[in-house]
Amino acid sequence: MSSSSNGMSTTYAVYGAILAIAVVQVVVAMAMGPSLGRMLILAAIQAYLAVMFFMHLRDEKSTLRLALIPGTIFVLVMMNMIWADSFRLIHMRPFAK
């Protein structure tokens, strides 16, 4: 198992970084307003740290990373096709009284 190759100091640093980003998210949202882009970027950094270091995907074979990551990102990106219809609804407001 590959997890033993990570020292605990790295684990603690990742733990601290994830928590620090969580605090930054809240402080930024309260001070500057919660921008969707900023929130998503910070969440993506947290998720990257969790997947690579806590879940040890970084230490697995690259074939596993290639099998898992591009397909998942592709599916999530394809879900973005809903936005056109969502904007159509806000402009047409079919349920407005």
Add this chain to the structure above:
Amino acid sequence: MSEAVLDHVGEHGAGVMEERPFAIPSSKLVMWLFIISDACTFGAMLFAYGYIRNSAADWPLVFESASIWNSLVMTFILVTSSLTVLFALRAAQADDRAGAFRWTMITAAGGILFALLHLREWMNLIGEGLRLFQNPWGAPMFGAAFFSITGLHMAHVVGGVVALVVVGIGYRAGRYGTKHIEIWALYWHFVDMVWMFVVPLVYLLNMKR
């Protein structure tokens, strides 16, 4: 010769089989496949929430700063429980059964505490009039979006707690091995990762301004 090859030689008596392409046990690969499919499920739910939020003219911004700080405390508990499950895995790899059991139970306790804090948040909102399809503030679908996303996440937390307790007890009794702790640690980290998206998208974007 790898473990995979030896397994096949043992089963079939002769011949050298191809190595496992990912160099991980099948059970761990299955957990990874579950995790990516579940990530797509949560992704779809968050996209659906974004869809109805974007298309509603009177989407309510309901979360007071107390709720936001509560979500930060919940994040702290969940991320810390991700750290403790790593301690459990490390202890299991060192064949320290008592230590692995102790850290697994501490992780499960973190999950229970998280679920209790979440339930308190739910009860506060229900007390203020939030229901699945109605609320006193605006777009009626807010309740459906909030309860479905946080409810699905809480179901994952509760399921993870049950799995960790079962595996922890089984590991101490010798019924389960290190790989079982590792597989459920993966699941627990995934639950943690989902929360990292739920907080900004569901709580922070719906904060009172």
